[in-house]
Amino acid sequence: MRYAIAAIAILLASGCSTENVAPTQRQATARVDQLIQGTAAAISPSPRLELIPYSVPPSTCLDESQSQDKVIINRKYWLRGIPKSQNMAVSRQIRTYWETQGHRITGTGRGDSPNLSGLSQPDHYILALAWADGDNLYLAATSPCATPA
Amino acid sequence: MADHTAALEAFRRAAALAADHHAALDTPVRLMRASAWVGGGAPAFLADLTAHRASLRTALTEALDLLAGNAVRQGAHAPPFPPMPSALTTMAPAPSTFRGVAPEAMTALITALDRASSALSVAASRLAAELAAQAQPTTPAHRLAATANWCSGLTPPLRRRLGLIRRSYPGLYLPAGTVAFSLFTDADQPLLTRLADADTKALADLLSRQARADDPSLATQVNTWWHTLPATTQANLITLPTFGLLNGLPAKVRDQANRHWLQTEKARLSAYVNQETAKLLRHQDIRLVGAWESEALTLRRLELIERELCPVPGHPAPLLLAFDTQGLGRLAISWGDPDTADITVTSVSGLTSQLDAAHGDLERSRALWQQAKSYSGDRTVASITWLGYDAPQLDFSLLNPAKSVAFDHAAMKGGAELASFADGLRASHTPSGTARSVVVGHSYGSLTTGHAATLRPGTLADDIIFVGSPGVGVERAADLGVRPDHVWVGEAGGDPVADLGRFGTDPGRDSFGARHFPVGRDVVNSAHGSYWDQDSVSLRNMGYIIAGKADQLVQPASLTKNPQLLMPELAPDLSMNTEK
Numbered sequence: 141m142r143y144a145i146a147a148i149a150i151l152l153a154s155g156c157s158t159e160n161v162a163p164t165q166r167q168a169t170a171r172v173d174q175l176i177q178g179t180a181a182a183i184s185p186s187p188r189l190e191l192i193p194y195s196v197p198p199s200t201c202l203d204e205s206q207s208q209d210k211v212i213i214n215r216k217y218w219l220r221g222i223p224k225s226q227n228m229a230v231s232r233q234i235r236t237y238w239e240t241q242g243h244r245i246t247g248t249g250r251g252d253s254p255n256l257s258g259l260s261q262p263d264h265y266i267l268a269l270a271w272a273d274g275d276n277l278y279l280a281a282t283s284p285c286a287t288p289a
Numbered sequence: 290m291a292d293h294t295a296a297l298e299a300f301r302r303a304a305a306l307a308a309d310h311h312a313a314l315d316t317p318v319r320l321m322r323a324s325a326w327v328g329g330g331a332p333a334f335l336a337d338l339t340a341h342r343a344s345l346r347t348a349l350t351e352a353l354d355l356l357a358g359n360a361v362r363q364g365a366h367a368p369p370f371p372p373m374p375s376a377l378t379t380m381a382p383a384p385s386t387f388r389g390v391a392p393e394a395m396t397a398l399i400t401a402l403d404r405a406s407s408a409l410s411v412a413a414s415r416l417a418a419e420l421a422a423q424a425q426p427t428t429p430a431h432r433l434a435a436t437a438n439w440c441s442g443l444t445p446p447l448r449r450r451l452g453l454i455r456r457s458y459p460g461l462y463l464p465a466g467t468v469a470f471s472l473f474t475d476a477d478q479p480l481l482t483r484l485a486d487a488d489t490k491a492l493a494d495l496l497s498r499q500a501r502a503d504d505p506s507l508a509t510q511v512n513t514w515w516h517t518l519p520a521t522t523q524a525n526l527i528t529l530p531t532f533g534l535l536n537g538l539p540a541k542v543r544d545q546a547n548r549h550w551l552q553t554e555k556a557r558l559s560a561y562v563n564q565e566t567a568k569l570l571r572h573q574d575i576r577l578v579g580a581w582e583s584e585a586l587t588l589r590r591l592e593l594i595e596r597e598l599c600p601v602p603g604h605p606a607p608l609l610l611a612f613d614t615q616g617l618g619r620l621a622i623s624w625g626d627p628d629t630a631d632i633t634v635t636s637v638s639g640l641t642s643q644l645d646a647a648h649g650d651l652e653r654s655r656a657l658w659q660q661a662k663s664y665s666g667d668r669t670v671a672s673i674t675w676l677g678y679d680a681p682q683l684d685f686s687l688l689n690p691a692k693s694v695a696f697d698h699a700a701m702k703g704g705a706e707l708a709s710f711a712d713g714l715r716a717s718h719t720p721s722g723t724a725r726s727v728v729v730g731h732s733y734g735s736l737t738t739g740h741a742a743t744l745r746p747g748t749l750a751d752d753i754i755f756v757g758s759p760g761v762g763v764e765r766a767a768d769l770g771v772r773p774d775h776v777w778v779g780e781a782g783g784d785p786v787a788d789l790g791r792f793g794t795d796p797g798r799d800s801f802g803a804r805h806f807p808v809g810r811d812v813v814n815s816a817h818g819s820y821w822d823q824d825s826v827s828l829r830n831m832g833y834i835i836a837g838k839a840d841q842l843v844q845p846a847s848l849t850k851n852p853q854l855l856m857p858e859l860a861p862d863l864s865m866n867t868e869k
Contacts, residue, residue, distance in 0.1 A: 172743065175411040192603075193602060194601075194662075195603070196602065197602055200648060200652045200666075202653065203365060203822055208649075214823040216824075240743040246809050246826060246846055247845055248843065250840075251846050253840075255829075257825075257829070266822060270664075272664050272665075273664055273838075278663065280824040281824075282824045
C-alpha cells in the first residue's frame with residue numbers, strides 16, 4: 141500500500157500520466173481552437189471573437205525538463221459584442237461550461253471580477269477568461285509543450 | 290543738530306532701500322515652491338536660494354541697525370524700521386510624483402533672478418555709500434553685493450543652457466535630472482568631456498564606474514551630456530565600440546550604437562574565422578585551433594543575438610540595450626521603448642542564466658509584455674530582459690565563493706550593475722508623473738534584485754516581484770526601500786528553490802512582510818521555471834501587478850472538487866493571504 145501511495149505521489153509530482161503524451165503542434169492548435177470555440181458557443185449573448193495577433197506565433201516550451209525544440213500553442217480572443225454589465229454572467233456561464241466538460245477550475249476573480257482560470261481534462265490545456273482595462277474580456281487557451289509540426 | 294539730521298536722513302534712505310529690496314528674492318522662492326522645478330537638484334537649489342534670501346534680509350537689517358544706532362548716538366530718537374515680514378506665503382503644490390521642469394515657469398524664475406541681480410547690485414552700492422558716509426562698517430553692503438553677484442553669476446548661463454535644453458527636449462516639460470546637471474551646474478565631468486572626443490580609455494573608465502554603482506547620478510550626467518552634444522559628435526560616438534553600454538543614453542541611441550558594434554564585430558570575426566578556417570585546413574596545425582575556437586564562439590554568440598533581435602509579430606520592435614560576448618556573456622533587450630513607456634518591467638534571471646541560454650529569458654519577457662499589455666488598455670509597455678551580470682552556473686564554479694549559487698557575491702556584484710541600469714532607465718525616461726517601473730527577480734535573480742533595491746532605496750522600482758526566491762538578502766520587505774505593500778512574492782508549491790530561505794528570511798514567510806500573489810496550483814511540472822506559462826495564474830497575476838491592477842489578482846479556486854487535495858503541500862496558495 142505504501143508503495144502504491146508513493147507511486148501515485150511521484151506520478152502527481154512529476155505530472156506524468158498515461159494521458160500526458162505530448163501532442164503535435166497541429167493537434168495542439170486544433171485542440172486550442174476547439175476549447176475556444178466550444179467555450180464561446182456556451183456564452184449567451186453570443187460574442188464575436190476577435191483574435192489578439194501576438195498570441196498566434198508559437199512560443200518556446202519553457203519547461204526545463206523538456207526539449208527546447210517543443211513549442212507552446214496559445215490563442216487569445218477578445219469577446220466583443222457583450223455588454224459590460226454581462227461580464228459576471230459570462231464568467232458564470234463559462235465556469236459552468238468548463239465544469240460540465242470535466243475541466244478543473246484553478247482560479248477565480250475576487251468579488252465582482254469575472255476572472256477565471258482552468259485546466260482542461262484530461263489533457264491539461266490552460267484555460268483563461270481574463271479581465272482587461274476598459275472592462276474588456278478575453279478568452280484564452282494554451283497547450284502543453286507540443287512537438288513541432 | 291546738523292550731524293543728527295544727516296544721520297537720520299541716511300537711515301531714512303537706507304530704510305527706503307530696504308523696503309524696496311527686502312523681497313527681491315521672494316518671487317524666485319515662490320516659483321520654486323510652486324513646482325516650477327521638482328526633483329533632480331531642486332532641493333539643493335532651493336536651499337541656496339533661501340539662504341541668499343535670508344542673507345539679504347539680514348544684511349538690510351544690520352545696515353539699518355548700524356545707521357539707527359549712529360543716529361541715536363548723535364541725539365536723535367530711535368527711528369522706526371520699515372516692515373520686512375520674513376514669512377513667505379505660498380500655496381502648497383498638489384502631491385505629485387512628477388519630477389521635471391516646466392520651461393515657462395523656469396524662464397520666469399530666471400527673469401526674476403535677473404531683475405533681483407540688477408536691483409540688488411545698485412542697492413548694495415548705495416547702501417555702501419550711506420554706511421561709509423556715516424563712518425559705519427560696510428559689511429552689510431558687501432553681503433548684499435554677494436547676493437547680487439550670486440544672482441548675476443547664475444542668470445546668463447541659466448538662460449543660455451535653458452535655451453539649449455529646450456532645443457534638445459522640445460516637449461512641454463524638461464527632465465529633472467537634465468536641469469540639475471545642465472542648468473544649475475557646469476556638469477563638468479572630465480570623463481564625459483574626454484569621451485566627447487571619442488577617448489576609449491574614458492569610456493572604459495565610465496563603464497567601470499557604472500559597474501560599481503557608487504554614483505547614483507552618473508546616468509543622469511550621461512543623459513544630460515548626450516543631449517548637449519553637437520549632432521556630428523553624437524553621430525561619431527555611436528560608432529564607438531561599447532558606447533551603447535552607457536546607462537543614461539536614450540534607449541534608441543543605445544540600440545543604434547550596439548547594433549553598429551555588433552555588425553562591425555560580426556564582419557571582422559566572419560572574415561577572421563573564414564581566413565583561419567582555410568589556414569587550419571591547409572596546415573592541419575593543432576596550435577591554431579585555440580584562437581580559432583575562441584573567435585568562432587564569439588561569432589556564434591553575435592549571430593545568436595542577431596537572431597534574437599528579429600522582430601516578433603504582434604510585439605514592439607526589440608531594442609538592444611546592452612551585450613557582451615565575453616565570459617558568460619551579457620544581454621539586455623527591451624520589447625518596447627523604455628524611454629517613453631507608461632509601464633516598464635525589467636526581468637532579472639538567476640541560476641544558470643547566461644547569453645547562450647538567453648532565448649528562454651527573452652520568451653519570458655515577451656510573455657510578460659503580452660500579459661501586461663493585455664491588461665493595460667492604451668498604456669504602452671516595455672519589457673526588458675536583463676542578463677547583465679555573471680549569474681551562478683551549475684558547473685565547477687559552484688566551488689568558487691565569488692561565483693557560486695551558495696554565496697551572495699555574484700548577486701552583490703550583479704545588484705550594483707542592476708542598480709546602475711535602473712538609474713539609466715530613470716535618467717532617459719521622458720518626464721512623467723504616472724509612469725511605472727517594475728522589477729521581477731526570479732530565483733537567484735531575486736537576490737540580485739534585493740541587493741539592487743538596497744543600493745537605490747525608493748528609486749529602483751515602484752513594485753518589486755520575487756518569484757521562486759531563495760531569499761533577497763534582507764530580513765523584511767521594508768528593508769528594500771520600497772513600501773512593503775509593493776513587494777510581491779510568488780511561490781509555486783513544489784518549488785524547492787523558493788523554500789530555501791538561504792539568503793535572509795524566506796520572502797514567502799509572513800514575517801517577511803511582503804504581499805503574496807497566487808501562482809495557481811496547475812504549477813506542478815518543473816515548478817521553479819513554470820511561472821511564465823502562457824495564461825497561467827502566475828503569469829496573469831504578474832501581469833496585473835505590473836499593470837498596477839492588483840485588485841484583479843486571480844485567486845485559487847475552491848478545492849472541493851479537486852482530487853489533488855491528497856497532496857496539500859503542493860498547494861500553498863490555499864492558505865495565502867493577499868490582503869496584507
